[in-house]
Amino acid sequence: MRNLPLIAVVLATLCTADLFAKGKYAPLPDKVLKAKAVYLDDQSGYPGVADKAYQELMKWGRFKVVTSPKDADLILLLSTRAYTGGYMTTSNAQVYPTGGGGAYGQATGVGVPLVAVYGYLTFIDPSNGEKVWGEVRRARWSAGHSVHAIINDLQKRIAEQESTPAKE
16 A cells, blocks of 8 residues: 555556557647637736747647638637636625615625646637637747647647648
């Protein structure tokens, strides 16, 4: 029983290495492969992330970046939260009586800054809001490293999938 944590670490390491081995990705959806135009929606909260994503996409040359979601085949959402099919808002509000007559005062809330640990790149179908495909990794949005790495990995996955004959 004392070796149980060690065994768990070894198994997790072996499984992780096998999961991310070259050529072992799940196929990307056809909507991602067939998309020609994307709309960038930067909700990361970090300055320059959209610019870095735009530069990476232009360098790649696969997608045309459009200025309106209705002109896009896919929306490319950059964020620090997983996409859940809509926009999430949270609050910590208290409504309290203000003194005579049972009237209620204004709502108050507390904002707590969060450190973004993960960066999400999500393709969303603009016609119905459905998530088509997404990728997550430890984020360094402020330095632009995550944007470069995620788009570079996507580029490799698409190239690999398009160069591999489909199995029927």
